[in-house]
Amino acid sequence: MNFRTILILGALTAFGPLAIDFYLPAFPSMALAFGTDEKHVQLTLSAYFFGLSIGQLAYGPVADRFGRRIPLLTGLVLFTLASLACAYAPNLEWLIGARFVQALGGCAGMVIGRAVVADKCDAVESAKVFSQLMLVMGLAPILAPMLGGLLVNTTGWQSIFLVLTGFSAMAGLAVALGLPESLPAHVPRQPLSGALRQYGRLLTDPIYMGHALTGGIAIAGMFAYIAGSPFIFIKLYGVPPEHFGWLFGTNAAGFILVAQINARLLAKRGPAFLLSRAVWVYFGAGLTLLAVSTLHTEALWPLLIPLFICVASLGCISPNAAASAMNGQGARAGSASALLGCMQFSVAAGASALVGVLHDGTAVPMAMVISLCGLLVVSAAMLTRRMQNARALAKAQAEV
Known part of the structure; x- marks a missing residue:
């Protein structure tokens, strides 16, 4: 797979984290603008997760029936229009609805990006490409909160969604000019009427489901961190919004570094082996984070160390779980990718909402959800x- 294709796919898979991480520093400003609290502003995040989860289920069968390009371009147009609606939202309810529609558009790139990789690569090569995509996608959590904090302090939170509008328009142009159809002509197109049957087969495949849940629940822990970190960093420990991105970016840098190490290790060890080791690192760091959070330390750094390890380990868990789940899916790669993403973000929506429900003014709720x-x-x-x-x-x- 050439560099241009990887770069375009990286931009497409970045829609999820970019549309999330970019506006996190704006939570306090948005709460003030709409006359509410941050607990209610977090509903815009849950609405986005919900839209990502159910939207992917629709794109999978459509991509298996009509190919990759048409549904992808349709989703990008929808994301662009919804981003404009977010920028000019007159109230919180409008913003929540616009974020839901924005997610319905943004999930097209996530579903179809994984399907394109499955169209072109085997299991080991897929894991390598997914690791490379982490490098491109990982720039979003590093740069987005920094730029978001800067925009909030200079031009207001609405400018964040205007930038997203421009980004999606440029991504659409890149797809139109530089991403050819990847679904081979000889592969039979799956009828839309068989979508439920395809999902039923995937749901009853224990190996696929096991890998999908492993990756999905791990990602849910990261989104618990995303939901809880604005309050913990900015309100609880007094980190300025414009500096929030540096902390967020440090964790994302660990995620990128481990993903690139994982790509090199795949030459000696398969994705299943590496996955089985990385999950224990994630679990141990989560337990440490929970223990530290109960101490209510005055300094922030004791929380940052286990949090860094948790996020970094996802650079190994996420690509290997995705590659293992997508391996051998063939003509139903679109549906397999859609169900994979749906489960990831359904659990993520629940995890982020749980952080809000358990909110008690400390870091314990976030740490509790991550350790679980x-x-x-x-x-x-x-x-x-x-x-x-x-x-x-x-x-x-x-065989014997």
């Missing part, structure tokens, strides 16, 4: 590993 995600990730990964080994053993015995 770590426990579930380890359980899902280990169970899936055992099922894979049992299936391989049964196949070997049958």
Whole structure:
């Protein structure tokens, strides 16, 4: 896969984190503008997660039936229009609705980006490409909060959504000019009427579901961090909004670094092996974060260390879980990608909402949700590993 394609796919997969991370420093300003509190502003984040989860289910079968380009361009147009609606939202209810529609458009790039990789690569090569995409996509969490904080302090929170409008328009142009159809002509197009049947087969495939849940629950822990960090960093520990991005970017840099290390390790070890090791790092860091948060330290750095390790470990967990789940999906790659993303963001929506529900003015709710995600990730990964080994053993015995 050439560099231009990877760059375009990176921009498409960045729609999710960019549309989330960019406006996090604006939470206090938005709460003031709409005469509410940050707990209610967090509903705009939950609405976006909800839109991402259900929207992906629609794009998967459409991409398997009509190819990758048409639904992708349609989603980009929808994201552009919804971003404008967010910028000129007259009240919080309008903004929540516009964020939902924005997510319906933005998830097209996420679904179809994974499907394009599956169209062109095998399992190991897919894991390498997904790791490379983390490098491109990881720039969003580094740069977005920094730029978002700067825009909030200079031109107001509305300018954040105007920038998103321009970004999506440029991404649409890049797709139109530089991303050819990847679904091979000889692959049979899946009828829309069979969408539920395809999802049913995927839901009853224990190996696919195990890998999808492993990656999805791990990502949910990251979104618990995304939902809780504006309050913890800015309000609880007094970090200025314009400096919020530096802390957020440091964690994203760890995520990128581990993803690139993972790409190199794949030459010696398969994605399943690396995944089974990384989940324990995530779990251990989550437990440490919970223990530190209960101490209510006056300094921020004791929280930052285990939080950094949690986020960094996702650079190994996310690409390997995605590649393992997408391996061998063939003609139903679009549906497999859609269901994978739906589960990820459904759990993420629940995790971010849970952080808001448990909000008590400390860092404990965020840490509690992350550590719970770590426990579930380890359980899902280990169970899936055992099922894979049992299936391989049964196949070997049958061949004998």
